[in-house]
Amino acid sequence: MKRIIVTLALLAALSLAMVPGALAQDGGSLLDEVRARGTLICGVNGQVPGFSFFDPDTNEWSGFDVDFCKALAAAIFGDATNVEYVPLTANERFTALQTGQVDVLFRNTTWTLQRDSEFGIDFGPTTYYDGQGLMVSAALGATEIDQLDGASVCTLTGTTTELNITETLTSRGLSFELVPFEESSQTIAAFEEGRCDILTSDQSQLAGLRSSAADPGSMVVLGEVISKEPLGPAYLEGDSVWADVVNWTVYATMTAEEFGITAENIDSFLGGADPRVQRFLGEGDEPVNALIGLDPGFTVNVIRAVGNYGEIYERNVGIDTPLQLDRSAGLGLNRLWSDGGLLYPPAWR
Amino acid sequence: MAEHKSSGFDVAAHAPVPLWRDIRVIQVFAQIAFLISVIFFGYVLINNLLNNLDASRLTIDFGILDRPFGTMISEGTESFEPGESSNLLALWVGFKNTLRVVLVGLIGATILGVLLGVGRLSTNFLVRQVTVVYIEIFRNTPLLVQLYFIYRGMRLIVPRDLADSYKLPGPVYINRRAINYPQILGTDTAWIFYIAVIVGLAVGIGLWVWRLRVMDRTGAPARTLRWFVPVVIGFAAVGWLLAGDPFDVEYPELQALNFAGGSRFSAEYIALTVGLILYTAAFIADIVRAGIQAVPYGQIEAARAQGLGGGQTLRLIILPQALRLIIPPLGNQYLNLAKNSSLGIAIGFFDVYNVANVISNQTSQSVAVFAVMMIIYLGMSLTISLIMNAVNYQMRLRSR
Structure with a gap:
C-alpha cells in the first residue's frame, strides 16, 4: 500500500513537472524564463554553411543566423556565448517552437500569412530577403x-x-x-x-x-x-515583451550600420556628442533602451559581440566568403534603405 | 498456569485478519489504485496537451484533411493534382505507396528469410558460413544506416546519364533515377479476354474436382494437370482471338530529361523495398532456423526410416511442424517491416508517413495529422495481426 501511495505521489509530482509551458504562459514573459535559465535556446538549421553550420573540427557554430542568436544572447545576458543551439529540420521547427523547446527560431524561415496566423507564432523583422x-x-x-x-x-x-x-x-x-x-x-x-x-x-x-x-x-x-522568401526570426504568439526584445535586437544591428558603428570602432562612439547615437547606445539619464526590459547598454553588447548588420552579412555570406552573395547584386534588397535596399529599422527614440 | 497458557487456545492467532492485512481486500484496493493512477495519468497527459495547445492558441482541427495538398506526389501511378486534390486523397496515395512497399517486402522477406534459415542449417560449410555472416551483419546494424547505404550505394553503381542506362531486354532501362520498364495496358476489349480466362479457370477447376472423384471411384490416375492446363490455355486463346489482341504494350522512350511512357520503379522505392527485405529476412532466417531445430530429431530419423528423401522430409515432416513455432514470431517481423516502411522519408520516398509529415508541416496540425497517422498504421498492423492469427489457428496442433 505504501508503495502505491509513493507511486501516486510520484505521478502527481511528474504531472506538475510536465506543465512548464502552460505555467510560463500564465506568468510573465519568456524573457524572465530565459534570464532565470541563464542561456538562450536558439533553433537553427545547422546544415547550411554561411547561415548556420556546426563545424565538428572546431566544435563551433557559425553563420548568419547563428550571429543573430549570439546578438540576442548578448542583448539579454551581455554574453554572446550563452546560447544553446538546437539544430532543427524543416519538419521539426514549428513544433519545437510551439512546445517551448526553443525560445526563438533563427532558421531561414519564410514569413507567410498562414504560419503567422494559424501556427500560433509571430515573425520578427526580416533579416534576409530571399527568393x-x-x-x-x-x-x-x-x-x-x-x-x-x-x-x-x-x-x-x-x-x-x-x-x-x-x-x-x-x-x-x-x-x-x-x-x-x-x-x-x-x-x-x-x-x-x-x-x-x-x-x-x-x-x-x-x-x-x-x-x-x-x-x-x-x-x-x-x-x-x-x-518571395522573407526570412527572419519567429517566436511564440502573444508575448510582446519577448517579441520586442528579439525585434529590437535585430533592429539594433541595422541601426548600428546606419550610424556606421562597427565592432571595432564602437569605443570611439561611446560618450560622443551626437544625441541620436548616445540614445542608441543607451547613454545618458533615463535611457530609452531600458523600456524594453533590457540593460540600457544592450546595443553596445550586441555590436561588440557580432558587429552591425553589414558586418554580419559580409562575414558569413558576403562576397569574400565561399557563398559569394554580393550584397548589391541584383536588386540588392539586403542593403540599408539609404543604399537602395529594404532594411529600414524603425526610429530609435 | 504456565502449562495451560502454552497449550491453550491462542486468541490472537485465530482472530479475524484485520482488513489492511486481508489479501483479498488488498488485491481489490490495489486494482482500484492502479485503475485510478492509469486514469489520472491519462488525464494528466491529455490535459497537459490541451492546456499547452490552448496556451499557444492552437486547436485540434480535422478539417485540414479537406484542404488541398500543394506538393507534387510523383511516386506511384496515381494521377495526382497538386493544389486541387485534398490532403485526405494525398494520404490515400501515400498509403498505396506504403502498401506497394509492404506487400512486396513481406513476400520478399519471407522467401529470402526461409532460404537463409534453411541455408543456416545446411550441411554445406560454405553455404552455412555465408548465411551466418549475412544474418549477423544485417541483424546487428541499424536499418536506417542500411537504407542510406543501399540508396546511395545503388545510385553510385548504375549509370548517371539516362542515355547510358543499362538496357535489358524488354526493353528495361536502369539508371540512377529509376528502373523503367514497358507497361502492359488493356485495350477496350480486354474484358472479353479476362472473362474467358475466368471461365476457363472455373471449368478447369471443375474438371480437376471431377478427375479426383474419378480417381477415388475407379483408382485410375487423376492426371489433373493434364486436364486443367489445356482447358485454361484453350479458353484464354479463344478469348484472346475474340478480343482481337486485347493488350497494348507501352515502351519507355528516352526524352531529354526523362523516359516517357512505360512504367517505372523509382530509386527510392527500390532502395526502401530492398532494404526492408534484406533487413527483415535476417530476423526471419533465425526464426525459421529455430523452428526447424525445435522439431525433434527422432521425427527426421523416423522419416528416413520410412524411406522419405531429404526434400520430402523437409516438406512433409519438418516444415509442417516447424511452421507452428515459426508463425507467431514471424507475425512480429511482418509488423516490424510494415512499421519500418515509414523510414522511407529518410531517402525521399513519398509514403503515407512522408505525406502526413508534409501536411502537418503546412498546416501545423501535428496532433490531428498524427492521430490520423496512428489510425492508419494501427489499421495496417491489426490487419496483419488478424491474418497471422488466422493462419496460426489453422496451423495449431489438433489433438484427436
Whole structure:
C-alpha cells in the first residue's frame, strides 16, 4: 500500500513537472524564463554553411543566423556565448517552437500569412530577403525553367519550397518528378550524384550548398526567381515583451550600420556628442533602451559581440566568403534603405 | 498456569485478519489504485496537451484533411493534382505507396528469410558460413544506416546519364533515377479476354474436382494437370482471338530529361523495398532456423526410416511442424517491416508517413495529422495481426 501511495505521489509530482509551458504562459514573459535559465535556446538549421553550420573540427557554430542568436544572447545576458543551439529540420521547427523547446527560431524561415496566423507564432523583422531559385547541372546547358520539361526535382520537405516549385512547374504545364528529402545533406547528395536535374531552395541556401559541394563549377544557379522568401526570426504568439526584445535586437544591428558603428570602432562612439547615437547606445539619464526590459547598454553588447548588420552579412555570406552573395547584386534588397535596399529599422527614440 | 497458557487456545492467532492485512481486500484496493493512477495519468497527459495547445492558441482541427495538398506526389501511378486534390486523397496515395512497399517486402522477406534459415542449417560449410555472416551483419546494424547505404550505394553503381542506362531486354532501362520498364495496358476489349480466362479457370477447376472423384471411384490416375492446363490455355486463346489482341504494350522512350511512357520503379522505392527485405529476412532466417531445430530429431530419423528423401522430409515432416513455432514470431517481423516502411522519408520516398509529415508541416496540425497517422498504421498492423492469427489457428496442433 505504501508503495502505491509513493507511486501516486510520484505521478502527481511528474504531472506538475510536465506543465512548464502552460505555467510560463500564465506568468510573465519568456524573457524572465530565459534570464532565470541563464542561456538562450536558439533553433537553427545547422546544415547550411554561411547561415548556420556546426563545424565538428572546431566544435563551433557559425553563420548568419547563428550571429543573430549570439546578438540576442548578448542583448539579454551581455554574453554572446550563452546560447544553446538546437539544430532543427524543416519538419521539426514549428513544433519545437510551439512546445517551448526553443525560445526563438533563427532558421531561414519564410514569413507567410498562414504560419503567422494559424501556427500560433509571430515573425520578427526580416533579416534576409530571399527568393526561391533553381540550381541545375552545368552540363545540362539550361538557362531558363521552360527548358526543363520532364526534369527530376530534389527539394526539402516541410517547406514553402516544395509548394512553390509544384505551383510554378504545374502552372507552366511542365511535367516533373519531385523527390522530397528531409535533410539538406541528402538533398545535395542526391543532386550531386545525378538523382535529380534540379535542386530547388532559397537562393541563399543554394549558394551555401553549392559552396560546400565537391565541384561547385559543375552547378549553375538559374537567374529566374520563383518566389518571395522573407526570412527572419519567429517566436511564440502573444508575448510582446519577448517579441520586442528579439525585434529590437535585430533592429539594433541595422541601426548600428546606419550610424556606421562597427565592432571595432564602437569605443570611439561611446560618450560622443551626437544625441541620436548616445540614445542608441543607451547613454545618458533615463535611457530609452531600458523600456524594453533590457540593460540600457544592450546595443553596445550586441555590436561588440557580432558587429552591425553589414558586418554580419559580409562575414558569413558576403562576397569574400565561399557563398559569394554580393550584397548589391541584383536588386540588392539586403542593403540599408539609404543604399537602395529594404532594411529600414524603425526610429530609435 | 504456565502449562495451560502454552497449550491453550491462542486468541490472537485465530482472530479475524484485520482488513489492511486481508489479501483479498488488498488485491481489490490495489486494482482500484492502479485503475485510478492509469486514469489520472491519462488525464494528466491529455490535459497537459490541451492546456499547452490552448496556451499557444492552437486547436485540434480535422478539417485540414479537406484542404488541398500543394506538393507534387510523383511516386506511384496515381494521377495526382497538386493544389486541387485534398490532403485526405494525398494520404490515400501515400498509403498505396506504403502498401506497394509492404506487400512486396513481406513476400520478399519471407522467401529470402526461409532460404537463409534453411541455408543456416545446411550441411554445406560454405553455404552455412555465408548465411551466418549475412544474418549477423544485417541483424546487428541499424536499418536506417542500411537504407542510406543501399540508396546511395545503388545510385553510385548504375549509370548517371539516362542515355547510358543499362538496357535489358524488354526493353528495361536502369539508371540512377529509376528502373523503367514497358507497361502492359488493356485495350477496350480486354474484358472479353479476362472473362474467358475466368471461365476457363472455373471449368478447369471443375474438371480437376471431377478427375479426383474419378480417381477415388475407379483408382485410375487423376492426371489433373493434364486436364486443367489445356482447358485454361484453350479458353484464354479463344478469348484472346475474340478480343482481337486485347493488350497494348507501352515502351519507355528516352526524352531529354526523362523516359516517357512505360512504367517505372523509382530509386527510392527500390532502395526502401530492398532494404526492408534484406533487413527483415535476417530476423526471419533465425526464426525459421529455430523452428526447424525445435522439431525433434527422432521425427527426421523416423522419416528416413520410412524411406522419405531429404526434400520430402523437409516438406512433409519438418516444415509442417516447424511452421507452428515459426508463425507467431514471424507475425512480429511482418509488423516490424510494415512499421519500418515509414523510414522511407529518410531517402525521399513519398509514403503515407512522408505525406502526413508534409501536411502537418503546412498546416501545423501535428496532433490531428498524427492521430490520423496512428489510425492508419494501427489499421495496417491489426490487419496483419488478424491474418497471422488466422493462419496460426489453422496451423495449431489438433489433438484427436
